[in-house]
Amino acid sequence: MMAANGKDGCGLKGDEPSASVNGSSKSRSLVVNGAASELQNGGTSGPERFTFSPEPTMEDIRRMQAEFTDERDWNQFHQPRNLLLAMVGEVGEVSELFQWRGEVAEGLPDWTESEREQLAHELSDVMIYLVELAEKCRVDLPRAVLRKMALNRLKYPASKVHGSAKKYTEYKD
Numbered sequence: 068m069m070a071a072n073g074k075d076g077c078g079l080k081g082d083e084p085s086a087s088v089n090g091s092s093k094s095r096s097l098v099v100n101g102a103a104s105e106l107q108n109g110g111t112s113g114p115e116r117f118t119f120s121p122e123p124t125m126e127d128i129r130r131m132q133a134e135f136t137d138e139r140d141w142n143q144f145h146q147p148r149n150l151l152l153a154m155v156g157e158v159g160e161v162s163e164l165f166q167w168r169g170e171v172a173e174g175l176p177d178w179t180e181s182e183r184e185q186l187a188h189e190l191s192d193v194m195i196y197l198v199e200l201a202e203k204c205r206v207d208l209p210r211a212v213l214r215k216m217a218l219n220r221l222k223y224p225a226s227k228v229h230g231s232a233k234k235y236t237e238y239k240d
């Protein structure tokens with residue numbers, strides 16, 4: 068399946084996603100994500116912020132999922148509405164992991180490795196369906212996110228809303 072913008076994917080094509088993605092980003096993620104791996108392994112957060120690995124990009128994810136569905140002849144099932152329902156179902160599975168726990172601290176310090184991995188799986192399911200939903204709706208998601216963030220900055224000027232969680236409609240001027 069071609070992307071909305073008609074560009075072919077590149078980089079990870081033809082490889083097993085887990086092998087190629089891990090292989091290509093491992094060293095960088097170790098260097099770039101020093102703080103990240105500490106947090107992912109249950110350590111406390113240091114002064115550095117958690118960061119993601121640079122790969123796979125959203126376009127990589129779109130292409131890998133398109134290959135996955137093409138190989139299984141599943142595009143017939145992956146219409147926008149079905150993808151939306153599938154994504155919401157996966158959001159429910161994320162919620163299940165948090166339910167009845169009360170407040171959960173950043174970094175999930177009390178979670179086991181297995182619970183963290185389960186969460187990583189469920190968040191990935193949400194992401195995979197979100198990206199495919201955007202593709203099938205012809206929304207160029209990375210660009211759309213940039214536009215939306217620019218709008219958010221206009222709606223919530225830091226100078227005006229600093230330290231307040233009020234919705235923009237609650238500000239008088």
Ligand SMILES: Nc1ccn([C@H]2C[C@H](O)[C@@H](COP(=O)(O)OP(=O)(O)OP(=O)(O)O)O2)c(=O)n1
Binds near residue numbers: 136141160
């Ligand atoms: N028709 C389908 C079925 C699965 N998947 C892919 C996308 C998701 O990443 C994952 C979802 O698989 P499941 O529906 O089996 O859901 P879970 O992996 O969450 O399993 P479970 O519901 O047992 O927790 O597989 C897909 O693209 N299309």
